[in-house]
Every structure is written in C-alpha cells, then in structure tokens.
Amino acid sequence: ILNVEQSPQSLHVQEGDSTNFTCSFPSSNFYALHWYRWETAKSPEALFVMTLNGDEKKKGRISATLNTKEGYSYLYIKGSQPEDSATYLCAPTRSNDYKLSFGAGTTVTVRA
Amino acid sequence: ETGVTQSPTHLIKTRGQQVTLRCSSQSGHNTVSWYQQALGQGPQFIFQYYREEENGRGNFPPRFSGLQFPNYSSELNVNALELDDSALYLCASSLDPGQQYEQYFGPGTRLTVT
Numbered sequence: 001i002l003n004v005e006q007s008p009q010s011l012h013v014q015e016g017d018s019t020n021f022t023c024s025f026p027s028s029n030f031y032a033l034h035w036y037r038w039e040t041a042k043s044p045e046a047l048f049v050m051t052l053n054g055d056e057k058k059k060g061r062i063s064a065t066l067n068t069k070e071g072y073s074y075l076y077i078k079g080s081q082p083e084d085s086a087t088y089l090c091a092p093t094r095s096n097d098y099k100l101s102f103g104a105g106t107t108v109t110v111r112a
Numbered sequence: 113e114t115g116v117t118q119s120p121t122h123l124i125k126t127r128g129q130q131v132t133l134r135c136s137s138q139s140g141h142n143t144v145s146w147y148q149q150a151l152g153q154g155p156q157f158i159f160q161y162y163r164e165e166e167n168g169r170g171n172f173p174p175r176f177s178g179l180q181f182p183n184y185s186s187e188l189n190v191n192a193l194e195l196d197d198s199a200l201y202l203c204a205s206s207l208d209p210g211q212q213y214e215q216y217f218g219p220g221t222r223l224t225v226t
Contacts (some may be wrong), residue, residue, distance in 0.1 A: 004154070032211045043116065044155075044202070046214035089154055093211035098168050099145070100215065102154030 002026055002101035006090060010107040013080045020076040021106040023090030027071035031095045035064055035075055038105070039086040047075075047088075080110045115139060116205050116218035124224045125193050133188045133221045137205030143167070144186040145215060146178060149200040161186055162209045190223075198225045 005024045013019045023033070032051045038044040048057040053068040061078045077084050087107045091100035115138040125131050137144050143162045147155035157170035161180035175191040184205070190197055200222050204215035 034214070036217075043217040043219045044204075046216070049212055049214055051212060091154075098160060098209050098211055099157040099170060100155075100211075101157070102147075104152065104154045 002092060002094070004090065004092060004101055004103035006088075006103035006106050008106060009104065010109070012109045012111060013077075013084075015080060015082060015110055015112050017080055018076065018078045019080060019108065020074050021088065021108075023073045023075070023092075023103055025071050025073075025090075025092040025101075025103075027069060029094040029097075030068045030071070031093045031097070033066055033073050034091040034093070034100055035073070036089045036091070037062075037086045038089060044089065075106075077108070080108070082110045082112055084108060085110045116203065116216050118201075118203055118218035118221050120221060121219070122222045122224075124226065127193055127195060127225055129193050130189065130191045131193060131223060133190075133201050133203075133223070135186045135188070135203035135205075135218055137184045137186065137203075138216045141205035141207055141216070142184050143206045143209045143213075144180055144184065145204045145206070146186070146188045147202040147204065148172075149202060149220075150196075151199075155202055158188065160209060167209050193225045195225050198223060 035047040036044040050066040055066040087105040091102045145160040146158040149155040159169040160167045204217045206213040
C-alpha cells in the first residue's frame with residue numbers, strides 16, 4: 001500500500017482568489033499520477049493523468065505540476081469559483097501495479 | 113456525469129448477511145475496478161476485473177469477491193458482513209487496465225451494516 005499524503009486536509013478560499021495544494025507520494029517505481037475532483041452527491045471526475053517528471057497539465061482554471069524525483073504534485077486553482085468547491089483526490093500508481101492508491105483528499109470550499 | 117451506473121444507491125444489511133452490489137461500465141470499457149471508501153479516507157482498491165477475469169486485488173479478505181460479465185458489467189459480493197464493511201462502494205470503468213487510463217466512476221452504493 002502506497003503512503004499518499006494530501007495537504008492541507010481542507011481549505012476555505014474566497015471567490016476570485018487562487019489556491020494550491022499538495023499530493024506527496026513515494027517516488028520509487030513511479031508510473032503515473034491521477035487527479036480527481038469529487039463534488040458532493042456526484043461521481044469522482046478525472047482531471048488529469050500525469051506520467052512525466054516536470055509535466056504540467058491544464059484544464060480551464062485548474063492546473064497541475066508533477067515532480068516524480070521528489071514525489072509530489074501540486075494542483076492549482078486560479079480565480080476560484082463556488083463551483084470549484086469539491087474534494088480533490090490524487091492517486092499515484094507504480095510500475096507493474098495497475099491499482100490506484102488514493103490519498104484522503106483536500107476539500108476545497110469557495111466562499112462567495 | 114459518466115456513463116457508469118451503480119445499484120442500489122443505498123443498502124442496509126445486518127451483520128453476517130451477504131450483499132451484492134452492481135455496476136454497469138461505460139460503453140467501450142473492458143475494465144472495472146471496485147473501491148471501498150470509509151469515512152474520512154480516500155477510496156481503497158478492492159479488486160479489478162479485465163475481460164471477465166480478476167486482474168488484481170487489494171488488501172481485502174476472500175469474503176469480498178466479484179464477477180465481470182460478457183457485457184463488462186460487474187458485481188461485488190460481500191459475505192459474512194461485518195460492521196466495518198459499512199462504507200461507500202465505488203466502481204470505476206476504464207478503456208484498459210493500464211495505469212495511464214482515466215477511470216470513470218459511478219455514483220457509489222452506500223452500505224450500512226447494523
């Protein structure tokens with residue numbers, strides 16, 4: 001079982017502000033990192049799958065970076081909106097290991 | 113929303129009973145993974161099915177078992193239910209078992225064991 005840490009556990013952001021949070025994971029035998037967004041009463045939704053060190057991905061106002069050598073990824077939300085309120089989960093995978101190992105998530109609440 | 117559906121939405125069972133949860137995968141997907149999410153934790157991998165065969169298993173006892181059908185829909189069966197089995201059970205389908213493929217999640221089944 002991979003030790004995956006997400007911090008902070010929760011954060012409150014004023015509408016219009018930008019924010020970021022971290023996913024830390026063991027760097028050995030890294031294969032891919034998944035980010036998911038999970039809104040209340042909905043299904044988790046895939047945001048990004050990242051595989052290369054230095055990778056940067058962007059979807060609208062949300063972007064992510066990946067450092068596989070030191071074992072961390074940042075997720076950024078620019079100009080937060082109330083609809084960004086959700087729990088954001090990361091899940092790294094290892095080589096020759098198909099399963100996703102999820103962190104406990106960062107819950108973001110955007111205040112209008 | 114994804115094309116992945118799960119049934120039932122909620123379920124209440126008594127300790128010692130057996131339960132079957134169902135999942136219909138997204139069209140074109142041949143792989144289904146099952147996860148258990150306890151309160152305050154991230155989803156934990158139970159097992160994965162690929163083309164009707166179990167393709168890997170997490171740290172769950174044998175009383176957790178599954179099936180995948182020719183149409184790639186899937187079942188999760190749990191025997192001899194324990195109080196700690198109370199959780200949200202998620203299934204996710206993907207194009208292939210490879211780790212680079214996004215998983216498409218269903219809305220989950222909330223199981224309560226009393």
